[in-house]
Amino acid sequence: MNISNTITIIMIFASVATAIGFFIVYKKQSGAGVNISIGNFDLNPNSTEKVRNIEKEEVERSKLQEYLEIEDIENSIIKLKKNNALRIILSISSPDFALLNEDEKNVFENALLDLGLSLNFPIQFFTTATKVDTKVSAEKALAVTRDNDEAIDERLKQYANLLYDRLIDLENSRNVYVRKSYCIIGIDGVFDKKRSISELRNRVETVVGALNAAKMRVNVLEKEKIAQLFANVLNKGSNISIEHMLENDVLSTYSVGK
Structure with a gap:
């Protein structure tokens, strides 16, 4: 499945009234340090920068990829259109901290502390609320x-x-949701593709190793899972399943023309 088909799947169900400008960008903010943002909102609580209101813009379906600023998704790596930026998204499942004993809590806290001290690159944690799928x-x-x-x-x-x-x-039910956590890791401005990918994977290994030490379950999102994440954000409150759509060959009825 190529990136065009992935975007098509999302747009089949994306409402024009929703915030269609879901994208992943990497930017430096005045007074806020380096930050990775997702969507048409800023996940940095300390930021005072005004965020572009994509919802008010008229967006043609053929231009969705432009607004996402995604050039391609290959081998779980999201390539953005600007500055040779690359992103990898991790899904994270953590233990219930309240149920841990004191030793386990210390291990958990120390692992996260070690991660924070070892980082020399930005990462972004965020959560989504998705309708329960039974x-x-x-x-x-x-x-x-x-x-x-x-x-x-x-x-x-x-x-x-x-x-x-x-x-x-x-x-x-409209009131039963599951919270899911994610971590975005990125690299910008390295135009040697091999070196850029190698450095990104090293960063991912650093973060994954630390989160595993904290007894968290971590997985790198593959293309279909990334598409599912986009669909969840663009269609809050729905139960769209990209996996089921692919299994049912939804793209067989779609054609592209000029």
């Missing part, structure tokens, strides 16, 4: 209710049916 679990519960295997107790089928109804209710 489709897969609901389908499994429904399959139990329809199974003809006599070994399955009828009470189990009744329970599976109740479970299915509950999962569907959760899926349709």
Whole structure:
């Protein structure tokens, strides 16, 4: 799947009324140090710089990639149009700090402290709120209710049916969200492609190693997951699944012409 198809998938469901200008930029702000921003909002709470209001701009679908300022996404690396900037996005899942014992809390805190002291490049942490997705679990519960295997107790089928109804209710609820955390790591201004990618990966290894030491689960987002993140931000409150769309060959009905 190339970047054009990825962007197309997002735009099929993106409302014109939403903030279409979701992009990843790297900039230096006066008095705020070096900062990595996402979207048409600034994640730096200390920044006083006015942020461009993309929502009020008229954007043609063919120009979405221009507003995203993304040139390509390859091997989990986002290449921006300006300054030879590269980005990698990590998904992060951390343990419940309140449930850790004192030794575990000390390990957690020390690992993050070591990361902060070792950094000589900017990183950005941010979270998103996504509607809970129970489709897969609901389908499994429904399959139990329809199974003809006599070994399955009828009470189990009744329970599976109740479970299915509950999962569907959760899926349709507007008040049930899951918070997901991410970290953006980037590099700018290095025009030797090999050296730029090598340095970016070294930075990623530094951050991932420290987060793993803090008992966090860390994954590098691949192209489809990056597209899913964009879709979630552009379509807050929806349950768009890029993976399901690809599995159902949604692009078979799409064509590009001049």
